[in-house]
Amino acid sequence: MFDLSPEELTAIHLSLRIAIVATLVNLPIGIFVAYVLARWRFPGKVLFDGFVHLPLVLPPVVTGYFLLILFGRRGPIGAFLAENFGIVFAFRWTGAALACAVMSFPLMVRAIRLSIEAIDRRLEDAAGTLGASRLWTFGLVTLPLALPGVLVGSVLCFAKALGEFGATITFVSNIPGETQTLSAAIYTYTQVPGGEASALRLTVVAVVIALSALIVSEIVQRSAHKRLARFE
Amino acid sequence: MIKVAIRKRLGAFDLDVAFENEAGVVALFGRSGAGKTAVLNVIAGLTRPESGRIVLDGRTLVDTDAGVFVPAHARRIGLVFQNAQLFPHLSVRHNLLFGRWFAAKSRELIAFEPLIETLGIGHLLDRRPARLSGGEIQRVAIGRALFAAPRILLMDEPLASLDSQRKLEILPLIERLRDEFGIPIVYVSHAVDEVARLAARVVVIESGRVVAAGPVEDVFGLAAVQAGESRFDRASFITGRVAGYDAAYGLTELHHPAGTIRLVGAAGPIGRDCRVIVRATDVTLAVARPPGLSVRTVLAGTIGQIKTNDGPLAMLVVNLDGHGHIAAAATRMAVDELDLAVGRRVFTLIKTVALDEHTAALLRP
Numbered sequence: 001m002f003d004l005s006p007e008e009l010t011a012i013h014l015s016l017r018i019a020i021v022a023t024l025v026n027l028p029i030g031i032f033v034a035y036v037l038a039r040w041r042f043p044g045k046v047l048f049d050g051f052v053h054l055p056l057v058l059p060p061v062v063t064g065y066f067l068l069i070l071f072g073r074r075g076p077i078g079a080f081l082a083e084n085f086g087i088v089f090a091f092r093w094t095g096a097a098l099a100c101a102v103m104s105f106p107l108m109v110r111a112i113r114l115s116i117e118a119i120d121r122r123l124e125d126a127a128g129t130l131g132a133s134r135l136w137t138f139g140l141v142t143l144p145l146a147l148p149g150v151l152v153g154s155v156l157c158f159a160k161a162l163g164e165f166g167a168t169i170t171f172v173s174n175i176p177g178e179t180q181t182l183s184a185a186i187y188t189y190t191q192v193p194g195g196e197a198s199a200l201r202l203t204v205v206a207v208v209i210a211l212s213a214l215i216v217s218e219i220v221q222r223s224a225h226k227r228l229a230r231f232e
Numbered sequence: 233m234i235k236v237a238i239r240k241r242l243g244a245f246d247l248d249v250a251f252e253n254e255a256g257v258v259a260l261f262g263r264s265g266a267g268k269t270a271v272l273n274v275i276a277g278l279t280r281p282e283s284g285r286i287v288l289d290g291r292t293l294v295d296t297d298a299g300v301f302v303p304a305h306a307r308r309i310g311l312v313f314q315n316a317q318l319f320p321h322l323s324v325r326h327n328l329l330f331g332r333w334f335a336a337k338s339r340e341l342i343a344f345e346p347l348i349e350t351l352g353i354g355h356l357l358d359r360r361p362a363r364l365s366g367g368e369i370q371r372v373a374i375g376r377a378l379f380a381a382p383r384i385l386l387m388d389e390p391l392a393s394l395d396s397q398r399k400l401e402i403l404p405l406i407e408r409l410r411d412e413f414g415i416p417i418v419y420v421s422h423a424v425d426e427v428a429r430l431a432a433r434v435v436v437i438e439s440g441r442v443v444a445a446g447p448v449e450d451v452f453g454l455a456a457v458q459a460g461e462s463r464f465d466r467a468s469f470i471t472g473r474v475a476g477y478d479a480a481y482g483l484t485e486l487h488h489p490a491g492t493i494r495l496v497g498a499a500g501p502i503g504r505d506c507r508v509i510v511r512a513t514d515v516t517l518a519v520a521r522p523p524g525l526s527v528r529t530v531l532a533g534t535i536g537q538i539k540t541n542d543g544p545l546a547m548l549v550v551n552l553d554g555h556g557h558i559a560a561a562a563t564r565m566a567v568d569e570l571d572l573a574v575g576r577r578v579f580t581l582i583k584t585v586a587l588d589e590h591t592a593a594l595l596r597p
Contacts, residue, residue: 130377
């Protein structure tokens with residue numbers, strides 16, 4: 001039963017590509033935002049924090065609709081990007097990646113923020129007295145020590161992106177070969193007669209991908225922990 | 233040369249501290265929570281004062297009136313943290329080289345090998361900080377701060393987390409840094425013996441304010457200022473000249489106009505001035521030179537001050553013949569029965585076993 005059809009393979013391939021792109025794009029922004037939330041103090045921080053976490057609590061369809069309004073062909077941002085840079089999100093796989101990135105962003109930020117907050121500030125102070133500017137301190141002390149959190153955040157982000165459904169389908173619809181991800185494909189197969197076998201196969205694939213991601217992150221994290229001395 | 237005059241609001245009280253130091257070691261002395269560490273943080277640039285000025289070697293680091301605030305990384309001030317704060321993800325070698333790499337631009341690098349040797353950490357270079365002992369951690373932390381080629385070194389109770397054996401390892405090391413590398417040090421401590429051994433000048437801080445400042449003998453010699461209320465914290469300093477070392481008995485003799493001071497071990501070369509710390513509880517007073525005692529140090533003097541209340545204890549200050557004062561703790565009963573009063577001639581007896589080379593500081597010739 002494990003002969004995957006070309007359509008199923010396309011959906012898997014597309015899902016992986018979207019999840020990986022979403023994770024990679026989120027990573028630098030997520031690290032920066034997590035650092036800001038963990039270390040900076042500024043007026044309106046509560047509001048900013050809430051805004052970052054909004055996709056986590058909003059119904060995904062609402063988030064997808066927001067994206068459609070903003071990044072659609074006639075949306076203010078979408079039109080601007082299309083005219084000036086030729087980047088189009090609407091009904092493209094890039095749009096699916098954007099939707100997945102937005103939806104998984106808060107999960108990534110949370111994990112990284114927690115690990116940054118666990119770092120003793122005096123270590124950053126020490127780096128400062130040794131001549132390291134804020135940026136160097138971040139690169140040489142904060143980021144390496146937050147690495148376990150960055151890994152966890154990336155895996156969470158990847159898994160969330162892989163399973164994203166509501167926002168994606170609202171924003172870029174369900175076009176086979178372009179925006180039909182694993183989840184959308186499974187949903188589609190359950191809606192057509194005789195699609196159960198395909199749906200089941202894709203379900204198994206989804207489980208295998210998610211589980212492998214978890215195991216890989218666990219292994220990497222353990223070796224990172226071994227290298228990193230624990231705080232005594 | 234460092235000049236500090238700062239005000240900063242802390243939780244329980246306001247910090248208002250001013251002092252300056254030409255060279256050598258100045259100690260910030262006071263009880264825990266007196267604001268000593270807060271002062272260091274402000275000098276290092278880790279926190280901002282509400283108002284004040286900090287000038288180091290003619291360079292203004294902070295001047296709130298002029299809006300000057302040099303960030304920590306541009307100050308070239310080394311800070312040895314109380315808990316070392318070594319980077320746990322880096323080897324000892326990379327911890328040491330961290331500041332050196334940033335200092336490389338200024339081209340005043342401290343040679344790697346000699347300092348490693350002085351600190352005795354050559355065999356630790358490839359280890360992680362988690363696998364070091366307490367004494368090793370502090371030595372690496374001192375090395376890390378020095379390799380950044382600082383103009384001044386701030387040390388925040390670097391010995392507080394060590395047992396007494398480890399302390400005796402690190403103390404001579406800091407003395408060598410002071411004497412051989414000639415780096416000025418601001419040394420924060422609440423331990424009288426550390427201050428006595430290392431510092432030439434002391435600034436006593438209480439609840440965020442300077443209550444006394446000056447040469448160590450002056451500040452500690454008079455009973456006026458003592459950070460510790462407890463009689464066990466009272467101590468005074470006597471300076472004598474090394475007169476000889478009795479190898480047969482293992483005792484050093486110091487010359488003082490009031491008598492000969494004997495201490496355990498070899499304190500230093502003949503002719504050098506040597507400062508000994510004497511705890512008030514190690515001093516016995518006698519109205520006549522007593523015969524048949526095991527005590528080897530008898531100093532003659534006159535009672536200069538008696539402080540007592542309705543409690544069982546009294547604190548006396550004896551002005552020694554020649555120079556110096558010595559604080560002695562006694563019971564109020566003894567004061568009454570011996571008829572001790574200001575101006576009376578007395579002999580202060582100090583058990584030699586209470587004095588040794590570790591509590592003696594050789595003064596710069």
